[in-house]
Amino acid sequence: MSDLYGLDVYSPVEIARRIESVGEAKARMALLPLALLGVLAGAFIGLGAMLFVLVKSDASLGFATSALLGGLVFSMGLLMVVVAGAELFTGNNLIIMAWADGRIGAWQVLRNWVVVCLANGVGAAALAVLVFASGHTDLHGGVVGQQVVKIAVAKQDLPFVTALVRGVLCNILVCMAVWMAMAGRTVVDKAAAVMLPVMAFVAAGFEHSIANMYLMPLAMLVQQGSSTLTTLPPVTLSGTLGNLFPVILGNLLGGAVLVAGVYHIIYRRFAQV
Numbered sequence: 001m002s003d004l005y006g007l008d009v010y011s012p013v014e015i016a017r018r019i020e021s022v023g024e025a026k027a028r029m030a031l032l033p034l035a036l037l038g039v040l041a042g043a044f045i046g047l048g049a050m051l052f053v054l055v056k057s058d059a060s061l062g063f064a065t066s067a068l069l070g071g072l073v074f075s076m077g078l079l080m081v082v083v084a085g086a087e088l089f090t091g092n093n094l095i096i097m098a099w100a101d102g103r104i105g106a107w108q109v110l111r112n113w114v115v116v117c118l119a120n121g122v123g124a125a126a127l128a129v130l131v132f133a134s135g136h137t138d139l140h141g142g143v144v145g146q147q148v149v150k151i152a153v154a155k156q157d158l159p160f161v162t163a164l165v166r167g168v169l170c171n172i173l174v175c176m177a178v179w180m181a182m183a184g185r186t187v188v189d190k191a192a193a194v195m196l197p198v199m200a201f202v203a204a205g206f207e208h209s210i211a212n213m214y215l216m217p218l219a220m221l222v223q224q225g226s227s228t229l230t231t232l233p234p235v236t237l238s239g240t241l242g243n244l245f246p247v248i249l250g251n252l253l254g255g256a257v258l259v260a261g262v263y264h265i266i267y268r269r270f271a272q273v
Contacts, residue, residue, distance in 0.1 A: 009183045016267035018182050019260075020103060023095030026087065027108040031115065034087055038119025041086035045120070046127035046214035048077025050136070052202060053215070057140055057147040064203075071202030074211075075195045078174065082181045082190050089117040089210060089248075090171050091178040093255030100264045117209075117248065124213035132221040145222040149232050152219030155212055156239035160246045163207055167250020168258070170206035173197040174251075175259040207247040216240040 010018065026034075051073035056066055081088045092112055098104045131137070137145030158166070180193035201208070219235040 008185055009189065010185075011183075012263075013267050015179060015182045016097070016263055019094050019179065019263075020098045020101055020268070022182075023092075023098035024103045026092060026095050027098060027104040027112050029087075029112075034112070034115050035119045037085065037087040038089075038116040039123035039126070040084075041081050041088040041116070042120035042123025042125075042210055042213060043127045044080040044084070044086055044123075045077040045088065045208070045210045046124045046131075047080070048074040049211045049214045050127075050131060051076060052211075053144060053147050053151065054139075056151070057144045059143075067203035067205075068199060071199035072195060074202045075198035077211075078177060078198050079191055079194050082178065082194060083187055087112075087116045087119070089113060089120050090174045090208065090251050090255060092116055093171060093252055094175055094178060094260045096256040096260045097264045097268065100261070101268055113252075120210045121213045124210055125217045128214050128218035128221065132218060132225070137218070137222050142226070145226065148215060149219045149222055149235065152216045152235045153233050155207070155216065155243050156233075156235055158207075158243060158246075160242075163243055163246040164250040164253075166205065166207040167209065167247040168254035169204070169250075170201045170208050170247075171251040171254035172258050173201040173206070174208065175255040179259065179263070207243075207250065209244055209247045209251050212240075212243055212247060216243065 029037075052070040055061070055070040055073055058066065061069065078088070078091075080086070081091065095104070095109060095112060099106060099109045137148060155163075174197070177194045177197035180197070181190040184190045184193055216235055217240070220237075220240075223232070223234055
């Protein structure tokens with residue numbers, strides 16, 4: 001059916017089949033490789049967030065330029081996940097399609113999500129420690145570190161519903177990026193599919209749980225290591241968890257329900273495939 005599109009890409013129906021097959025494989029993966037790939041994904045997303053902060057630290061850029069360029073460089077993280085291979089909680093919300101088609105059980109879905117989410121957190125937080133130890137946050141006269149803290153404080157102060165809705169909108173775009181990347185056969189195809197949706201969610205200020213697992217621990221480290229940021233409210237563990245709970249829930253609703261669920265209904269339940 002790809003020939004109908006006039007390009008060497010998979011059609012939406014074929015993408016749905018591929019998502020289900022890949023989802024089944026992910027759900028059945030052994031614990032150790034699943035956890036290690038989850039750690040890698042957390043670090044990859046953290047690297048994208050690191051570049052995002054670097055762009056946002058340049059006050060000479062206009063608002064739109066800073067937002068769009070920051071989103072563009074952040075997309076490196078998801079591209080590394082897609083091309084190099086890693087297990088990312090937000091992208092893995094799509095495996096609900098394999099469950100809906102009866103190929104895996106609910107326990108396997110929950111096992112994947114819990115293991116991968118925790119492993120992503122380990123990878124993201126470990127990268128935060130390494131980045132802080134490297135002195136990266138001292139760049140630009142410490143402005144990079146100040147920007148990390150400002151971003152984290154703003155996330156910590158988000159009302160529950162706002163964080164939830166931003167999480168929903170974020171993962172609609174992330175899962176659409178993963179979905180479209182499955183249409184491609186080359187690295188260039190996948191990069192083209194990933195970059196714009198990721199740029200959109202970052203520029204719009206939506207909430208990605210795994211990126212926050214990097215930014216907020218890094219902000220805590222920066223505040224503990226600096227006496228010049230006392231004017232900003234402290235980023236705390238309770239504040240971090242208060243952000244992550246609604247954002248993770250929103251990411252799940254956006255990815256598993258509004259992308260995977262809808263496409264399952266369209267291409268698997270009622271379509272002749």
